[in-house]
Amino acid sequence: MPYPTDPAGIAGLWIAWLLMLMIYSYPLYKENPAFRFAEHTYVGLMLAIMLVRTTITTTIRMVGPPLMQGKVWYVIPIILGFMMFFLLTPKYRWISRYPIAILVGAGFGLGMRGVLIPDITNQVISTITPPVTGAGAVDWWNYIYIAIGTICAVMYFVLTWEHRGGMGYATRLGRWIIMIGLGAYFGNTVLFRMAMLSGRAQFFLQVLKIAPM
Amino acid sequence: MSEELTFWEKLARIDRRVFYWILFIGLMIPFIRPIMFPISISPSTRDLYEGIIEMVEPGDVVVMNIAFGVSAWPECMPAFAACTKLLIKEGAKIIFWGAYYDVDLSYEEVLRRCEDYFKDLKYGEDYVYLGYYPYQEAAVAQLASSIRSIFETDNYGTPLDEIPMMKNVDKATDIKLVLSGDTGDVCDYYIRQWRIPYGVPVAEIGIAMLGSSYMPFYKSGVLFGMSVGVRGGAELEKLIGEPGEATIRMGAINISHILVIIAVVLANIGYFASRGRRR
Amino acid sequence: MAEVLRREVVYLITAIVTILMFIEFFFIGTWNVAEELRTWATIIANISIALGAVRLLAEHAKNVQRRRAGVWPFSIWLWIIFLVTLLSGLAGYVIKQDAMTNPLYNWLFTWPYTSLGQTLYAITGFYIFSAAYRAFRARNIDAALLLIAGCFVILTNAPIGGVIWSGIPVIGRWFLDYGQVPGMRCFLIVAAFGMLAYGFRALLGRERGFYGEVAGE
Numbered sequence: 013m014p015y016p017t018d019p020a021g022i023a024g025l026w027i028a029w030l031l032m033l034m035i036y037s038y039p040l041y042k043e044n045p046a047f048r049f050a051e052h053t054y055v056g057l058m059l060a061i062m063l064v065r066t067t068i069t070t071t072i073r074m075v076g077p078p079l080m081q082g083k084v085w086y087v088i089p090i091i092l093g094f095m096m097f098f099l100l101t102p103k104y105r106w107i108s109r110y111p112i113a114i115l116v117g118a119g120f121g122l123g124m125r126g127v128l129i130p131d132i133t134n135q136v137i138s139t140i141t142p143p144v145t146g147a148g149a150v151d152w153w154n155y156i157y158i159a160i161g162t163i164c165a166v167m168y169f170v171l172t173w174e175h176r177g178g179m180g181y182a183t184r185l186g187r188w189i190i191m192i193g194l195g196a197y198f199g200n201t202v203l204f205r206m207a208m209l210s211g212r213a214q215f216f217l218q219v220l221k222i223a224p225m
Numbered sequence: 226m227s228e229e230l231t232f233w234e235k236l237a238r239i240d241r242r243v244f245y246w247i248l249f250i251g252l253m254i255p256f257i258r259p260i261m262f263p264i265s266i267s268p269s270t271r272d273l274y275e276g277i278i279e280m281v282e283p284g285d286v287v288v289m290n291i292a293f294g295v296s297a298w299p300e301c302m303p304a305f306a307a308c309t310k311l312l313i314k315e316g317a318k319i320i321f322w323g324a325y326y327d328v329d330l331s332y333e334e335v336l337r338r339c340e341d342y343f344k345d346l347k348y349g350e351d352y353v354y355l356g357y358y359p360y361q362e363a364a365v366a367q368l369a370s371s372i373r374s375i376f377e378t379d380n381y382g383t384p385l386d387e388i389p390m391m392k393n394v395d396k397a398t399d400i401k402l403v404l405s406g407d408t409g410d411v412c413d414y415y416i417r418q419w420r421i422p423y424g425v426p427v428a429e430i431g432i433a434m435l436g437s438s439y440m441p442f443y444k445s446g447v448l449f450g451m452s453v454g455v456r457g458g459a460e461l462e463k464l465i466g467e468p469g470e471a472t473i474r475m476g477a478i479n480i481s482h483i484l485v486i487i488a489v490v491l492a493n494i495g496y497f498a499s500r501g502r503r504r
Numbered sequence: 505m506a507e508v509l510r511r512e513v514v515y516l517i518t519a520i521v522t523i524l525m526f527i528e529f530f531f532i533g534t535w536n537v538a539e540e541l542r543t544w545a546t547i548i549a550n551i552s553i554a555l556g557a558v559r560l561l562a563e564h565a566k567n568v569q570r571r572r573a574g575v576w577p578f579s580i581w582l583w584i585i586f587l588v589t590l591l592s593g594l595a596g597y598v599i600k601q602d603a604m605t606n607p608l609y610n611w612l613f614t615w616p617y618t619s620l621g622q623t624l625y626a627i628t629g630f631y632i633f634s635a636a637y638r639a640f641r642a643r644n645i646d647a648a649l650l651l652i653a654g655c656f657v658i659l660t661n662a663p664i665g666g667v668i669w670s671g672i673p674v675i676g677r678w679f680l681d682y683g684q685v686p687g688m689r690c691f692l693i694v695a696a697f698g699m700l701a702y703g704f705r706a707l708l709g710r711e712r713g714f715y716g717e718v719a720g721e
Contacts, residue, residue, distance in 0.1 A: 020607075020611055021615075024611055024614060024615030024616070025615065027615060027616060028615045028616060028618065028619030028620075029619070031616055031619050031620055031623070032619050032620075032623045035620065035623045035624060035627065036623065036627070038627075039627060039630045039631075048578050049578060049581065050620060051578075051624075052578040052579070052581055052582040052585075053581070053582075053585055053616060053620065054616075054617070054620035054621070054624060055560070055582055056581070056582040056583070056584070056585035056586040056589065057585060057586075057589055057612060057613075057616060057617045057620070058617070058621075059557045059560065059561065059586055060585075060586045060587075060588075060589030060590040060593065061589060061593070061613060061617060062553060062557060063553075063554055063557055063590060064589075064590060064593035064594060064597065064603050064609075065593075065603070066550055066553045067550055067551055067553050067554040067557075068594065068597070069597050069603060070550055071547060071550045071551055074543070074546070074547055074550070075547060086547075088544065089543070089544040089547040089548055090547065090551070092544070092548050093547060093548045093550070093551025093552060094551060096548065096551065096552040096555055097554075097555060097558070099555060099716070100555075100558065100559065100562075105716055106509075106510040106715075106716075108716075109510065109514040109715040109716070110514065110517065111548045111552070112514075112714055112715060113514045113515075113517040113518040113521070113715075114517065114518075114521055114541065114544060114545055114548060115545055115548060115549060115552075116518050116521075116522075116706060116714050117517065117518040117519070117520070117521025117522040117524075117525070117706075118521055118522075118525055118541060118542060118545040119545075120518075120522050120525075120699075120702070120703040120706050120707070121521060121522040121523070121524065121525025121526050121703075122525050122542075123699050123703065124522070124526060124699060124700055124703040124704075125525060125526045125528075125529040127695075127696040127699050127700065128696075128700075131692050131693065131695070131696035132693055132696050132697070135689050135692055135693055136693075138689075139689065154682045157682060157683075157686070158682060158685050158686050158689075160686075161685075161686030161687070162685075162686040162689050162690055162693075164686075165686050165687055165689075165690035166690050166693055166694060168690075169690070169694045186690075187646060188645070188646065188649055189686045189687055189690075190687040190690065191646045191647075191649040191650045191653070191687075192649050192650070192653045192679065192683050192684060192687060193653075193683070193684040193685075193686065193687020193688050193690075193691075194650055194653075194687065195649060195650040195651065195652065195653025195654040195657065195679070195684075196653050196654070196657045196679050196680055196683060196684035196687075197684065197688075198650065198653075198654040198657075199653065199654045199655070199656070199657025199658045199660075199661060199676075199679075200657065200661070201632065202632060202636075202654075202658050202661075203658070203661040203662075205626070205628050205629040205632045206629055206632075208622070208625055208626035208628075208629055209626040209627075209629030209630070211622060211626060212622060212623055212626045215619070215622075
């Protein structure tokens with residue numbers, strides 16, 4: 013965003029900058045009251061914004077129009093939603109099981125029907141489908157690597173039989189394949205973390221007008 | 226009798242705060258003195274770019290799902306903005322909605338970054354912002370069956386039936402494709418509830434870690450393209466011919482990644498040197 | 505009867521909802537019941553988000569009540585900032601159906617919240633750097649493979665890798681496009697089977713952890 017020119021914006025920018033330094037005083041120096049102040053500020057803001065946006069305004073938007081159209085049964089999910097708050101009382105905690113049952117049922121039903129094709133069928137088909145006619149040696153190497161690697165890696169998680177003998181060799185290869193995957197994941201994690209931190213380093217300079225905003 | 230520490234052992238005992246300062250200051254250098262190197266385009270980003278160009282015709286309705294918070298702007302926003310610009314160039318009508326409670330800020334940031342593109346567009350005819358929906362698979366599944374069951378109105382209270390571009394749009398089959406910008410598993414929901422049952426093409430614009438998690442989906446053809454973190458954003462900026470924030474940020478990525486490699490290499494040299502000494 | 509209401513009826517509801525969602529897949533767009541239940545689940549989830557907030561606020565209220573040393577002034581501040589933000593947001597919503605129209609809410613959202621959110625999310629960048637130095641050792645072949653793959657990917661993601669040696673992006677790209685695929689695919693497949701197994705257990709009423717039951721209850 014451009015460097016603000018209005019007093020509220022400039023004040024907000026500098027307060028944002030100071031709050032950032034308060035947070036980073038913890039790793040760069042040590043835990044201190046300024047860090048805790050900034051931390052509690054974030055938690056308070058986050059809770060309020062979350063409540064305003066989700067529980068209050070979105071719920072009203074979702075149930076208001078149907079209720080006004082005469083669909084009185086929309087009172088039921090509201091009542092069920094508030095029944096969740098019985099989780100906080102030990103004596104009547106069992107009342108919250110009803111809305112939880114609906115959430116769990118919907119979640120599992122959608123999840124179970126959803127994973128069959130993309131997570132299992134498509135992955136197996138993709139693993140066993142050979143390269144097209146005319147593909148080079150590199151394509152065949154990649155195909156064999158992925159096919160054997162996937163099979164061995166899945167075998168590593170099969171705990172019905174002991175990993176000994178032939179199974180032992182296959183599962184060890186599977187473990188190595190998994191390590192390669194985790195290594196690539198780690199490399200991407202570094203990119204993610206450093207991109208986020210570089211954003212903050214850039215912001216530090218932008219507020220001081222050393223870098224353009 | 227105390228043994229004198231070796232150079233590597235002394236190095237291992239340096240306060241970690243020294244490393245933090247080195248990193249934080251190192252990250253600032255490229256913003257003062259840019260360090261730019263050519264960026265190659267990865268196959269997944271190229272497929273995303275070309276997929277949008279091939280599939281989207283003028284007038285097609287496309288969903289841009291903002292499932293990342295303000296915290297992930299450095300990673301996701303450049304690619305998201307680049308895709309928005311590309312969709313506008315292709316003449317698509319865009320529905321913005323999101324699964325984070327701070328989606329309003331993210332939407333406004335998209336508008337700001339694509340300001341030049343939006344100035345010729347009309348809200349309600351070329352794009353619409355529906356607002357927040359709960360971060361839940363049930364909500365994504367319900368959006369596929371009926372958008373109006375989750376969004377009776379847009380974010381500003383206008384009934385969807387009064388919005389020109391939403392008149393004949395209510396289900397997944399009315400949508401040409403979905404671009405999901407997310408930091409977690411929302412793209413999984415779109416794959417399971419939009420792509421597989423209704424065949425709506427889905428692509429991911431996500432944080433770098435999702436580049437690993439979703440690679441099997443991309444390789445099996447479930448996702449038609451993927452943008453991986455800020456690197457994907459830089460690649461997309463190059464493809465659309467508008468280098469921006471992600472391209473500048475790659476300078477800081479260069480420095481930070483070199484520092485990490487140096488740290489790993491030094492640590493392992495020290496480990497093997499100490500191990501040899503202990504033997 | 506009370507026990508049946510507390511247990512069996514709950515498991516039955518879970519099973520019915522799960523089966524309805526599952527069957528609807530084969531009759532997409534025709535089962536209004538499943539669609540209605542999904543809307544209900546969304547509304548319930550929306551309202552129950554407040555549960556976490558209530559719990560956290562209650563904890564901080566207890567800190568203030570008990571005057572926990574070194575903690576209670578911050579808890580008071582948390583409550584103050586929470587109430588100010590909540591009331592200003594609600595005022596904006598009540599008056600103009602959009603919380604962001606309230607200037608104070610807008611300011612709090614745009615400046616402190618955004619900066620703090622990005623800052624806290626980015627703090628792990630420091631820890632991964634110190635972890636790279638202190639923890640990532642090639643102690644055995646497994647760790648060595650992880651490190652080699654990781655280092656090549658790190659240097660591929662940064663354009664400087666190609667400047668150091670032209671082979672780095674080639675090898676790194678192989679790790680990204682092919683090397684990691686079997687491992688990640690394995691996680692997908694195994695997790696999918698786990699979801700199916702777990703879901704069937706929930707369907708049959710044998711997974712009870714969701715309902716707060718402990719073993720032997």
